Amino acid sequence: MALLDKLSNTLSETxxxxxxxxxxxxxxxKLNLSIRKKQNEINEIYEKIGEYIYGxxxxxxFITKEELDPWxxxxxxxxxxxxxxxxxxxxxxxEKYCENCEIELEKDTNYCPLCGKHIN
Numbered sequence: 001m002a003l004l005d006k007l008s009n010t011l012s013e014t015x016x017x018x019x020x021x022x023x024x025x026x027x028x029x030k031l032n033l034s035i036r037k038k039q040n041e042i043n044e045i046y047e048k049i050g051e052y053i054y055g056x057x058x059x060x061x062f063i064t065k066e067e068l069d070p071w072x073x074x075x076x077x078x079x080x081x082x083x084x085x086x087x088x089x090x091x092x093x094x095e096k097y098c099e100n101c102e103i104e105l106e107k108d109t110n111y112c113p114l115c116g117k118h119i120n
Contacts, residue, residue, distance in 0.1 A: 031085050038078045
């Protein structure tokens with residue numbers, strides 16, 4: 001009977017782990033989809049900026065940074081959102097990452113080998 005209990009417990013634990021992993025995969029896929037949507041939004045803004053600059057230079061051959069600031073600020077906000085989604089994904093995957101060097105690190109790394117920054 002003890003063997004059946006151990007087998008039952010092992011199966012229960014395995015089922016629980018598989019359930020957690022599958023929910024992690026689903027969550028990561030949702031986050032990756034959100035990242036792709038944000039990147040598409042950035043590409044659309046780039047296109048608008050290009051069209052605006054082309055039209056403006058065609059007419060007056062002059063443009064100021066202030067004219068582009070709303071789009072640039074929107075791109076910055078979208079990039080920050082993408083970065084935060086990436087951090088969430090890395091946390092779910094239990095990965096370490098140096099944001100300074102933008103490299104993935106081994107799980108047991110405490111300091112970036114390139115810049116020396118402490119990694120949490």
